[in-house]
Amino acid sequence: MSPLRTLLPCLLVGLTTVVSAQTAAPKAAAPAKDWNAQYVLGPDSQEKAGVPKGVVTKFRLDDSKTFPGYGREWALYVPSQYDGKKEACLMVFQDGMGYIGPKGNWRVATVFDNLIAEGKMPVTIALFINPGFAPDKNNPTGKGKDGKPLGKSNRSFEYDNVTDKYVTFLLEEMIPLAESKGYKLSKDPKRRGIAGASSGGICAFNAAWQRPDAFSKVFTTIGSFTNIRGVISNGKEVGGDQFPRMVMESPKKDIRVYSQDGTHDLTNQFGVWPEANQKMADAWKAKGYDYQFVMGEGTHDGRHGGMLFPDAMKWLWRDVR
Numbered sequence: 001m002s003p004l005r006t007l008l009p010c011l012l013v014g015l016t017t018v019v020s021a022q023t024a025a026p027k028a029a030a031p032a033k034d035w036n037a038q039y040v041l042g043p044d045s046q047e048k049a050g051v052p053k054g055v056v057t058k059f060r061l062d063d064s065k066t067f068p069g070y071g072r073e074w075a076l077y078v079p080s081q082y083d084g085k086k087e088a089c090l091m092v093f094q095d096g097m098g099y100i101g102p103k104g105n106w107r108v109a110t111v112f113d114n115l116i117a118e119g120k121m122p123v124t125i126a127l128f129i130n131p132g133f134a135p136d137k138n139n140p141t142g143k144g145k146d147g148k149p150l151g152k153s154n155r156s157f158e159y160d161n162v163t164d165k166y167v168t169f170l171l172e173e174m175i176p177l178a179e180s181k182g183y184k185l186s187k188d189p190k191r192r193g194i195a196g197a198s199s200g201g202i203c204a205f206n207a208a209w210q211r212p213d214a215f216s217k218v219f220t221t222i223g224s225f226t227n228i229r230g231v232i233s234n235g236k237e238v239g240g241d242q243f244p245r246m247v248m249e250s251p252k253k254d255i256r257v258y259s260q261d262g263t264h265d266l267t268n269q270f271g272v273w274p275e276a277n278q279k280m281a282d283a284w285k286a287k288g289y290d291y292q293f294v295m296g297e298g299t300h301d302g303r304h305g306g307m308l309f310p311d312a313m314k315w316l317w318r319d320v321r
Contacts, residue, residue: 011142019141035170035264037305039296040189044114045107051117052080057107061177064171073097076178077109077126086105089124089320090178092170092207092215094159095199096128098302105266105306110125115310121317124193125185127178127286129170130153158195159203160228162246167207170300171214189254191320193217197222197302204238205257205280211252216314218313221260221305222298225280226271241271247283257284258312260305262298273300 020052047053058075075096082088093099096175099106108126115121132154136142158166165275179185194215196204208215230239259281265273274295281293292315298304 001290035262036298036301038305039298039307040162040308041105041107041307045111045306047102048280051113053113054079054082054109054116055183058100059177061173064132064169064173066165066173067158068133069134071133071134072132073130074174074177075100075128076181077112077128078183079112079123079125081123082125082183083118083185084182085133085191087121087184087191089191089193089317090185091124091195091217092127092129092174092204093205094129094194094196095131095155096131098194099126100128102291103303105106106309108309111310111313115313117186119321120159120314120318122191123315125178127174131158140238156199156228156232159199160224160232160240161187162206162229162240162242164210165256166203167211167214170207170210182290187214189213189216193219193316196241196317197220197221197223197305198300199228200297201225202243205243205255206240208255209246209253212255216254216256218255218259218303219309219312219316220257221308222265222273222300223261223277223280225276226272226273228270231270241276244279244283247280247287252287252289255289255315257289258308258316259291260294260296260308262296262301262304264297264299266300 014186054077055074056077059064060071060073062071064070093108100107102110112126116123133235134152138226139150148316175185189212192215194207201220202225204220205218208218225243227241228238229237237289259277261274261275261277285293294308298306
């Protein structure tokens with residue numbers, strides 16, 4: 001057999017291997033890591049046998065004096081232990097409808113049921129408030145392709161603004177509305193707390209900052225202490241990124257803060273969330289505030305905050321019974 005006949009099959013095999021390698025489908029990219037999977041709810045976020053259950057009642061506010069043209073959903077949680085003989089403590093939740101469910105990240109009613117029954121927090125009524133929303137006048141019941149109602153949300157204007165407008169709305173409209181349902185709520189700021197996530201988080205801190213005589217306890221997660229309003233208004237409004245400077249330049253206020261963020265939180269045209277939250281914590285530390293700041297690895301997500309929520313409540317309410 002000639003050398004050429006011997007070599008030819010080898011060349012064909014080699015050529016086939018090269019072509020196959022060049023035309024093979026690329027390997028699928030590894031799935032992105034779920035940084036929030038490590039955050040799992042603990043026993044205080046689960047229903048426990050024998051624990052008295054409070055009641056959540058939903059309401060609707062059709063319009064507002066502070067924010068005219070904007071209605072909103074709201075709700076109250078009243079613990080079983082409330083008997084109306086004495087004033088209850090109060091905790092206000094922004095984006096409130098996201099906090100009331102028996103499932104999900106927060107499960108406020110379940111957590112409050114457990115902690116109140118165990119004597120780890122006082123008898124507390126929770127007020128849940130959604131941001132204002134104005135339905136589309138031409139299609140008030142319509143929904144967009146994303147399934148959301150057509151219309152205009154007032155969320156950023158209410159939550160991201162560094163003014164006293166929203167806390168005024170709470171004190172002059174929402175809390176009196178809750179009291180009108182027959183409940184006695186404490187006016188002592190040490191017996192009042194406020195909470196929120198993202199823009200609701202900066203909103204919660206701003207409410208206490210503007211009116212420490214009304215709120216002294218703050219729970220803020222993935223807080224938007226960034227320049228949202230400054231960018232949206234083209235510099236006409238003060239952004240939340242100014243809060244560290246404001247804290248540093250102002251006398252210390254009687255506010256206790258539990259704050260959470262994650263190293264994989266947002267970076268966008270408004271700012272860098274982990275850096276913004278770290279700057280807030282640095283300012284609180286420098287001014288001697290009573291605060292806790294937990295920086296995890298999560299994204300702009302409620303799972304880490306939800307896991308921390310029961311411990312945050314125990315810490316914030318530790319001096320009140």
